[in-house]
Amino acid sequence: MVKTTYLAQLNHQQSPIGKELKNCWINCVPSNICCFVWKLIRRRLPTKDELFKRNIIVRMDDIFCMFFNNHAESIDHLFISCGFASSVWNGFYS
Numbered sequence: 001m002v003k004t005t006y007l008a009q010l011n012h013q014q015s016p017i018g019k020e021l022k023n024c025w026i027n028c029v030p031s032n033i034c035c036f037v038w039k040l041i042r043r044r045l046p047t048k049d050e051l052f053k054r055n056i057i058v059r060m061d062d063i064f065c066m067f068f069n070n071h072a073e074s075i076d077h078l079f080i081s082c083g084f085a086s087s088v089w090n091g092f093y094s
Contacts, residue, residue, distance in 0.1 A: 040075065048073035 039045050048063040049072045057063060065073045067084040079085055 040079070043075055045075055047075055047078060050074075 036045075043050075048057055048065075051057040052060070052063045063072050065071045065077060065082055067082055071077050071082065077085075
């Protein structure tokens, strides 16, 4: 039911992101991976900077990356610019 409703919603969207998400749901990708990718693309993951914006984290000192404490934990930092993420991506591509 949820998948059918979601696919109906995607049919009304014309954005490239919508098409990619539609492919994710149609293919044999586990639903938890699809949900994660959907949240990632929509920037809805509960990163520390997002939690701070919503007043869930109230101290500015608490929003920094646990691996590299000089950067705020954002989606871009966690998946692209963080040194830990870079080493994971390098290992994946080598």
